[in-house]
Amino acid sequence: MNTGHADTHLDLEDLIAEAAGQPIGDRAREHLGSCEQCQLEANRWNLVAGGVRGLAAAAPETAQPVRPRRTGQRVLAGPWRRAMVVAGSAAAALVLLVGLGAVTGYVHISRNSTQTSLTAVTGCTRLDQAEGTLEQVNGTSLVIKTASGQPVTVTTTASTFVNMSGPLLSDITDGLTVDVRGSTSNGTIAAAIITVGQPFSAVNPARFVPVQGTVSDASPAGFTLVTSTGTRVPVTTSGDTLVIVLHASLGQLPAGAAIFAVGQAGPDGTLSARAVTAIRQLPTGGRIFVSSRSCSPSSIAAAIALGG
């Protein structure tokens, strides 16, 4: 998109950025939504990217504990042995990837579900996490019940990132700006993921094309996506469609949803949340596993939004 015109085909940089889940310009995205040739190219690069990610995912979670080297001269000392053992133990506790499951990051925000209340976030000093089901919302606070039955109060502020996801088709209403990803056929998108709001740099499943626009004619079976150029794209939805509401209000969070919050623990055992995610209909026995590139608020928010 060197010229910036919406009718110019995407250049290699845009295509690679798109496949890599990095942001591309609005015009490029708009063009991608309406250009079959660019969609094919994007799909090819997405397939390549998916292959690489598949190989990366197949790599060991961590290196094995250090063994003596052939030379016998450079056996790693304390910190490395320790790091690898710690990381290996943490990996063993992970059970399930929720959502897209393809977020590749390195700060693992997860824990064993038998813990009682707040626990430290691995890799982020002074950050804690809480996990449970939503009991009630009191103003700007949430009360969640942990797996052990213990209530935990999670407080929020205006800067707290709150998002929710699940089969939330009823939250797709006319006038919303959404990003739709899914397979295309005869000009219709079968939506796999609908993100309400501007997605973070996205994990884009192979063969899926993201299209942004405004919802019109919403019904239980789908809606019409109106792009910024006025193009009307039919979108079909189903019970398998994952809806991600990037910026939700506390009042929107469905009762009984699985809640995962990251923030700072107060002396009274409450959690002052930096980010909260609510997942409706978390599969039985499911776990929330989040990997963030760093401990920064934006990284945590992007990771906690399930790759949206």
Added chain:
Amino acid sequence: MNDPHGDAGAATFTATDDGGCDDAALLGRISRGDEDAMAAFYREHGRVVLAQVLLVTGERVLAEEIVQDTMLAVWRGADSFRGESSVRSWVIAIARRQTRDRLRGRRLRVVDDTFLAEQPSSGPGPEVTALDRAELAEVRNAIRELAPAHREALGLVFGSGLSLPEVAGVLEIPVGTVKSRLSAARTALSRVLTEKGQNR
């Protein structure tokens, strides 16, 4: 993160959006011999470095040894990080040098990027359509058969998540060459898929 003795986590939410200061702070602590910081650094970068090295070498034991060497180099040389690149690309560049050193002596067959870049790329040829028909599992297997330089470039972009300029920095080549190498990698991948399809 102005306080070099400050707690890395405490400052994370007042930092800028790039998140890079956390890594830089970790390196600062590592340079002062903080083993916990080293462990955190490993947790943050170890797996992606391992995946990248494994993609290039194709040998798990060797890849793990290279990662250990890389992390040892970080432990010893954390204070050499100047902040001129992201920590991620910095550590991957170290891993790349370690890989090169370990593979030195092995003759690596590298596709000539210049030659491949000059090949016609407009319009879907039979190799492109092979990619259109391919399944993800087939692509994964085909990637394993690419030349190391191609696996490396693809891994840096799609596995390690580096931007094209960052990849250029790691590979010490111009961005334009990164693009041509990626195009060449995809062309080679399509050829592998075509050959496999013909052999079925």
